[in-house]
Amino acid sequence: MAAPRRPPAPRSARPRRSVAPAAPREAPEGHRATLASYLARKSLKWTRQREHILDLFLRSGEHLTCEEIHARVVRRDPSVGLATVYRTLRLFVEADIAAERRFNDGVTRYEPAQAHHDHMLCVRCGRIVEFENDDIERLQESIATRHGFRLMSHRHELYGSCSSCST
Amino acid sequence: MAAPRRPPAPRSARPRRSVAPAAPREAPEGHRATLASYLARKSLKWTRQREHILDLFLRSGEHLTCEEIHARVVRRDPSVGLATVYRTLRLFVEADIAAERRFNDGVTRYEPAQAHHDHMLCVRCGRIVEFENDDIERLQESIATRHGFRLMSHRHELYGSCSSCST
DNA sequence: GTCCCTGCAAATATTTTGCATTATC
DNA sequence: GATAATGCAAAATATTTGCAGGGAC
Numbered sequence: 001m002a003a004p005r006r007p008p009a010p011r012s013a014r015p016r017r018s019v020a021p022a023a024p025r026e027a028p029e030g031h032r033a034t035l036a037s038y039l040a041r042k043s044l045k046w047t048r049q050r051e052h053i054l055d056l057f058l059r060s061g062e063h064l065t066c067e068e069i070h071a072r073v074v075r076r077d078p079s080v081g082l083a084t085v086y087r088t089l090r091l092f093v094e095a096d097i098a099a100e101r102r103f104n105d106g107v108t109r110y111e112p113a114q115a116h117h118d119h120m121l122c123v124r125c126g127r128i129v130e131f132e133n134d135d136i137e138r139l140q141e142s143i144a145t146r147h148g149f150r151l152m153s154h155r156h157e158l159y160g161s162c163s164s165c166s167t
Numbered sequence: 168m169a170a171p172r173r174p175p176a177p178r179s180a181r182p183r184r185s186v187a188p189a190a191p192r193e194a195p196e197g198h199r200a201t202l203a204s205y206l207a208r209k210s211l212k213w214t215r216q217r218e219h220i221l222d223l224f225l226r227s228g229e230h231l232t233c234e235e236i237h238a239r240v241v242r243r244d245p246s247v248g249l250a251t252v253y254r255t256l257r258l259f260v261e262a263d264i265a266a267e268r269r270f271n272d273g274v275t276r277y278e279p280a281q282a283h284h285d286h287m288l289c290v291r292c293g294r295i296v297e298f299e300n301d302d303i304e305r306l307q308e309s310i311a312t313r314h315g316f317r318l319m320s321h322r323h324e325l326y327g328s329c330s331s332c333s334t
Numbered sequence: 335g336t337c338c339c340t341g342c343a344a345a346t347a348t349t350t351t352g353c354a355t356t357a358t359c
Numbered sequence: 360g361a362t363a364a365t366g367c368a369a370a371a372t373a374t375t376t377g378c379a380g381g382g383a384c
Contacts (some may be wrong), residue, residue: 019290045364082366083351084364087365100301121320136306143287147296149325152290156321158318159318210384211339212338253373309349
């Protein structure tokens, strides 16, 4: 069978701004409209389950797995199936309102699309801190150029123990 | 039930690509001795299959999956099972002669342990280039410190298209 | 001889898909 | 009313484990 699957590369390369690091992020407000327009353009439908999933997804500023999203959505609408959640989050990524993240715990997590940033994770308590650093971004570019690569995206994760977990 | 199980890698969401050989590097010579001493210390045994797998693993400077290692080992010793390869590579990691790498293609790859480095991958042909950059390492440290983290490890991967694949 | 190790098959975990049915446009 | 979307169950993929037999020390 082996149906064609999603394209390989992790997407994300997007215009980067020089902004102070560690700023709490603003809730992405345009996402609902972006999705609506995407659905219209592709002749797809705005369903009850998509509405519920979107709602929950935008509201929770966390990095959720499909399983987690499903568990929460089901509380509002018990009929929603897990497969639909998986399908819907892929749709969100396609529509560019969600970003897919795979850390080292073997599950795929999603977060609302926003300006580029990377992650630092506490290996003890699981806390996730977002960061961005223009110097690193520039160094990456220069490394890529040096090796003849045209950079499309990257993944940069720091693992350690946070202040509350360090002895 | 179910003993604490390491998270299975996320299923591959796309066709696997053959991965081109990594940049040539010096064969880590102490690894054989390191393993022997580890086995002795833990009262484990040096078996025929471990010997074969080690041989192949050290010889090939690539980032191989267990499946790939198994396919090659079987050519020399058809009786070796896939499960043994999985078990053996976890042993190698435990003994510190192998490093586990998970890129974005959903499979776990292994490479002989060596000095720290990061990876840049071509999303078209799968070529893997290794790099290291002290400035980035330093910047990482300072980010971690600024957020109160004690840094333990990191993961830094660049994705793009290499010179042979760029139009 | 004692344990460790192995192969095989079956079990797990995560994600995807086939299909009949339902909902949206 | 045409077609996309859903739910469920089954499939696909990657990896782990139980167990009986074989092998290393």
